[in-house]
Amino acid sequence: MSSDQFHLNFSLMSPGHYRAAWRLADADPHAYLDVEHYVRLAKLAEEAGIDAVFQGDSPALGPEIAAGTSGGLDGFTLLAVIAGATERIGLLPTVSTTYSTPYSLARRFQSLDHLTKGRAALNVVTTGNPAAAANFGVSAHPDRDARYRRAHEFLEVITRLWEAWEPGAIIADKATGQFGDPSRIHAIDHHGEFFDVAGPLPVPTSPQVRPVISQAGETPAGLELAARYADVVFAAGHTVAKARASRDDIRARARAHGRDADSIKYSLGLIVLVGTDEEDARRRHDELNATLPPIEHIVSAVLSALGLPADAFGPDDVIRLQDLPTEPNLNAFSIGMYNNTRAVLAEGARTLRELVAHTAGIGTHRLVVGSPERIADDLESWWRQGAADGFTVMFADTRVDLERFATLVVPILKERGLFHREYPEGTLRDRLGLPVPGLQSAGRRLAVSPA
C-alpha cells in the first residue's frame, strides 16, 4: 500500500449490522451459518482486491438472539475455511486475550500463516461482554485494568513465540540426514503475572514472521497496547474530529515507543448501505429500519450504555452532551465507543431515536447511506482530512451491501487512485506497508538439545 492510497478490510458479519435483516423477503435467515454464503462474499471481496476479510468475536450468547443473530460462528474457523477457497485476501478474525491462552493461539495463527503463505492476521480484543466469564470458569469478568495487563503479557508471549526459531533452523540436508538445527530454536522461558510458557512452538517461523496484529479498544490502556504491539488499530469514529484526534494520539504513542508512526495503520470502522442511486438507498434504508425492534424496546439498554438511569429520557427527548455523566461509563462495552456518542453530542443535541438511527440500531459504528458516489466521497473526504489510514467496511445487509460495495464503490475508488488496482505482490504485511519485525535474539537459551 503506498501512502497515497488507503487500505480496505471487509467485515463478514451476517446477516449484517442490521441484525434483523434476516426478515427481508428474499433473505435466508440461516445464511449466517452457511459456508457458501461466506465463500461467495470472500470471493467478491478478493475480486475487488480487498486487503482482508474480518470477523468480530462474541464468546457469549446475548438476549438479542430473540430478535436476530447474536455472535455466531467462531471467526478463526470461518476464516480458515475461507482461506482454502481464496488465494490472496488477508484473514482477520477477532480473538480475546482474556478468554484464550497464548501458546495455543500463537500456534494456530502461525500455522494459518504458513498454510496461507502469509495472509494471517488477528484482531485482539479484551472482550467487552461480561457474560463471557461464566463460559470460561472465571468467577467475574476482570476489570479493564486487569484485562489490559493480561493483554500486554499475552502479546509479549505470542510475539516471542513467533520469533523463537532463527532463520536457517531447518537445514533439511538429505546427504547428512540433519533436518533441524536445535541450536537455532529457542525457549522463551516466560514467567509472568498471568502465564508461564516455556516454548518454543513446534511450528517454524512463518512467512510474515509475525502475523499482522490488529487491536480494537480505545481506552488509554488499549491505545498503549496498540502502540507497543499492533500493526493496525481497528477503531470506531463518529466524527472526523474524534477520529483524527485518536489517530494522532496512536501515532504519537507509537513514536514514544521508538516506532515509525507510519508503521501503525488506523483502520476506521463504518457501516455502509449502498443504493444503486440515492432513491434506492432511501428505499432500502426504510426497509431495513422497519426490521428493527420498536425503539421503546431498546431505550433502557441504550440509556444504560450511556450511564443514565433507564427512565431518564424517552425516544424523542433531546439529549445534550451535558446530560451525560462527566466520568466515562466504565461498564460500557467499549469506552472508545462510548466516547463516540459524546463526540456526536458535542456537535449537536440529538434525540435517542436519532442516536440509534446514526448507528444502524446497535450503537457501534457510523452508518453511511447513499449512492456509490456518495459513499466513495465520504471515504475520500474522511481520509483526506487525516481521520484514517484505511477503513474496515461493515455492511447494513452484508449479502447485498458487500457485493454492491465491491462492484460499485471500489471501482470508483480505483478510478480516483485511492485504492490499488491489483493486489500488490507479497504477504499481507508487505501489502499493508508494514515492516517485518526483527528477531529478538537477547536472552535466549537452547530449548532443544542436539541428539
Ligand SMILES: Cc1cc2nc3c(=O)[nH]c(=O)nc-3n(C[C@H](O)[C@H](O)[C@H](O)COP(=O)(O)O)c2cc1C
Ligand atoms: C472498534 C472496536 C471493536 C471491538 N470489537 C469487539 C469484538 O468483536 N468482540 C469483543 O468482545 N469486544 C470488542 N471490542 C471491545 C473490546 O473487547 C475492548 O478490548 C474492551 O471492551 C475495551 O474497550 P475500550 O478500551 O474501548 O474500553 C471492540 C472495541 C472497539 C473499540
